Each structure stands twice: as structure tokens, then as C-alpha cells.
Amino acid sequence: MNYVENIRCPNCGSYGERHHLLDCNLVRTQCPECDYLMVTCGVTGKVVEAYAPGLSLEHFICRV
Numbered sequence: 001m002n003y004v005e006n007i008r009c010p011n012c013g014s015y016g017e018r019h020h021l022l023d024c025n026l027v028r029t030q031c032p033e034c035d036y037l038m039v040t041c042g043v044t045g046k047v048v049e050a051y052a053p054g055l056s057l058e059h060f061i062c063r064v
């Protein structure tokens with residue numbers, strides 16, 4: 001079961017969301033204020049994807 005956690009954005013300090021995508025062992029952290037996005041592996045903590053502003057977050061749904 002996936003779940004969402006409210007966090008502080010590590011980039012700008014605003015409230016953001018951390019999505020735990022347990023189906024594919026990914027953790028996606030995103031911030032609507034600055035468009036921060038980081039996807040890490042839920043097992044190893046390794047960064048899978050990361051970027052700053054401009055692109056759609058919809059691209060980063062679970063792809064497994």
C-alpha cells in the first residue's frame with residue numbers, strides 16, 4: 001500500500017510531500033512551491049531521478 005507523508009522541502013523549506021511507492025520500492029519527494037523533485041530507491045536510498053523546475057511531475061509515477 002502506497003502512502004504519502006508530509007515533509008519540509010529540503011530545497012526551499014516549504015511544505016512538500018513524500019510519496020512512498022511500495023509497489024516499486026521508490027520514495028518520491030516533491031514540493032509544489034519550487035518544483036523540487038527527487039526519487040530515491042526505498043531499499044538502498046540511492047537517487048533514481050532528480051531535477052528542479054519546469055517539467056511535469058506526472059512523468060515520475062511508478063514505472064515498474
Ligand SMILES: [Zn+2]
Binds near residue numbers: 010011014016034036
Ligand atoms: Zn521547495
